[in-house]
Amino acid sequence: MRALVIDDSRAMRTILTRTMDSLGFEVEAVGDGAQALEAVQRGPLPDVCLIDWNMPVMNGLEFIVEVRKNRDWRDITLMMVTTEAEQANIVRALAAGAHEYVIKPFTTEIIEDKLSMLGLL
Template sequence: MIIDDSRAMRSILRRILAGLDFETLEAGNGREALDLFEAGQVPDLCLVDWNMPLMDGYTFITEVRANRDWRDVTLMMVTTESEQGQIVKALAAGAHEYVIKPFTPDAIVDKLELLGLVNREVLA
């Protein structure tokens, strides 16, 4: 699931994930994403922006981590927030990885490989 209030950013991330054979859902903010979770559409992976209306990415991560049924979801922040304190806060809240915008497609693939979700050798 791609959670970002920018349609353009969701499109960029969708293309990267599609190239890795991921099926994607999209949400424009954390509240929309939680609504999808509550409706039973719980993904294996969420790429989460921090700054969004209604519910920001940090709050979304804390909500997901508070629900025992969703603890297996891999959460990766993809955001412009680059302060060390913000990164530590997101990781402490339950994010598995953190990518700072702007990024290259390889940066996303590298993080997904680190998380064991893709195998670059298979992609080659």
């Protein structure tokens, strides 16, 4: 299984990469939504993307909208992992096509539980 970690924080990319690696995923990490879109276009397609909301160039919500425009990418599982905790933002992300929403700070167990619920573990 392949995971794409999308976060502008180097520390958070490291934490999520280690978490996903420990769960058996092959991981690529990038710093913004535009880099993530390039990675998806380049392939191979990730099984899951872990996406921060607030990033330069292209934010997480914009990335989700772009991914959902392409039918060839409909099987990619999209999970927000962000500090954005407002109910309205959670609703916006899920309405745009995110499958799950994790609010930072999180534990490895939370990520593992969400991935299990999504059928990825």
